[in-house]
Amino acid sequence: MKINKLAPGLGVEITGVQMSELEGEALNSLKAQVYENGVAVLRDQELSPDQHIAFAKRWGGIDVNPFFPTNSGWPEIAEVRKAEDQKDNIGGGWHTDHSFDAIPAMGSILVARELPPVGGDTLFSSMGAAYDSLSDGLKQTLGSLRAVHSADHIYQPDGYYSKTDLAGEMTGQDLSTRAVHPVVVRHPVTGRKVLYINGAFTLHFEGWTREESLPLLRYLIEVGSRDEFQCRVQWQPGSVAIWDNRATWHLAMNDYHGHRRVMHRITLTGEPLAA
Ligand SMILES: O=C(O)CCC(=O)C(=O)O
Numbered sequence: 001m002k003i004n005k006l007a008p009g010l011g012v013e014i015t016g017v018q019m020s021e022l023e024g025e026a027l028n029s030l031k032a033q034v035y036e037n038g039v040a041v042l043r044d045q046e047l048s049p050d051q052h053i054a055f056a057k058r059w060g061g062i063d064v065n066p067f068f069p070t071n072s073g074w075p076e077i078a079e080v081r082k083a084e085d086q087k088d089n090i091g092g093g094w095h096t097d098h099s100f101d102a103i104p105a106m107g108s109i110l111v112a113r114e115l116p117p118v119g120g121d122t123l124f125s126s127m128g129a130a131y132d133s134l135s136d137g138l139k140q141t142l143g144s145l146r147a148v149h150s151a152d153h154i155y156q157p158d159g160y161y162s163k164t165d166l167a168g169e170m171t172g173q174d175l176s177t178r179a180v181h182p183v184v185v186r187h188p189v190t191g192r193k194v195l196y197i198n199g200a201f202t203l204h205f206e207g208w209t210r211e212e213s214l215p216l217l218r219y220l221i222e223v224g225s226r227d228e229f230q231c232r233v234q235w236q237p238g239s240v241a242i243w244d245n246r247a248t249w250h251l252a253m254n255d256y257h258g259h260r261r262v263m264h265r266i267t268l269t270g271e272p273l274a275a
């Protein structure tokens, strides 16, 4: 396994292994890379949908995402698609997946299936580094706060994703989502303190109004999206990214209009979060 850093603060590129063959100690060292670095991109993978599912099961549990179109025949796989004539993309703003669940998904395994000729990169940002950069005073204030998360404004039929592929999936389902989490979470594996709010799903601090919360939320979102905490994954045929939702945010670049992009995603089960 050859490992190169993608940026000083987070992200590694891994070559020289086939995920489909990884188990035991080798799988554990890949897991450690993801937990320590937030995101790992593996190159030159030959991974069929069945092998994608088998790998995710060896990692841990699979959360079937109720909001995404499944790839016919593989309910565990969500398709993240953008058509040639589509303008809005999925994941185009900074977010972490599933913070609106009581036990948010640990992370995802995203496989490139159809890529635009250029563009369509995914950016990641380190929430450990963002937290570390704050003053002791703000850290102390945030340490006593919890925040309310929901995705109702995104997945409801008139929500933000009604202009994407997800629209058709959303009819007739109970889509109400709500969870409360500490604003600063101790990463369940590394023990590192991470900032756990995000621009897509965090509505307000518990016990505060939305209006009162917005100035501080906006400030934290600005800090979390600074260049110095980011890395960029440039996809190639055969690339697979595995990321940790607790340690990172991500953003899918929407700079390839007129071209199709199809990714296969499996969401990994997480564990309860605590301060
Ligand atoms: O398409 C991508 O690069 C990422 C989209 C996204 O936000 C996700 O799959 O969670």
Ligand SMILES: [Fe+2]
Pocket (backbone or CB within 6 Å): 091, 095, 096, 097, 250
């Ligand atoms: Fe996402």
